[in-house]
Amino acid sequence: MTADPATVVHPLRIADARSALRHVFIRDLMLSCSIGVHRHEHAAVQRVRINLDLAVREDRELNDDLSSVVCYEEIATDVREIIERGHINLV
Numbered sequence: 587m588t589a590d591p592a593t594v595v596h597p598l599r600i601a602d603a604r605s606a607l608r609h610v611f612i613r614d615l616m617l618s619c620s621i622g623v624h625r626h627e628h629a630a631v632q633r634v635r636i637n638l639d640l641a642v643r644e645d646r647e648l649n650d651d652l653s654s655v656v657c658y659e660e661i662a663t664d665v666r667e668i669i670e671r672g673h674i675n676l677v
Contacts, residue, residue, distance in 0.1 A: 606644040610656045613637055617666065620673040628673060636665060 615636040621627065642656045668674070 608642045608644055608656075610640040610642055610658050610661070611638065612658055612662055612665075615662055615665065617669055619669040621675075621677065623675050634677075638665075 615638075617634055617636060618631040619634050620631050621634060622632065638661065640656065640661070647654070
């Protein structure tokens with residue numbers, strides 16, 4: 587029996603030092619924001635849980651230099667800045 591091409595599952599891009607692929611995770615970042623398309627959702631903020639999983643390609647030597655890596659704190663700050671801009675209809 588052969589697999590239907592539409593049902594073939596391809597592997598995820600898993601962190602692998604040999605292929606210079608790392609993952610940066612942000613888990614359970616809880617923020618209050620104005621979000622949603624319905625009228626009642628515009629009237630009050632809602633608590634939103636944000637989880638991010640970033641696959642990051644390392645294309646240069648790290649050399650113990652923080653500017654060479656993706657900083658999860660900066661990503662969390664960027665998410666907060668997006669929320670502070672105002673109402674978001676769709677996630």
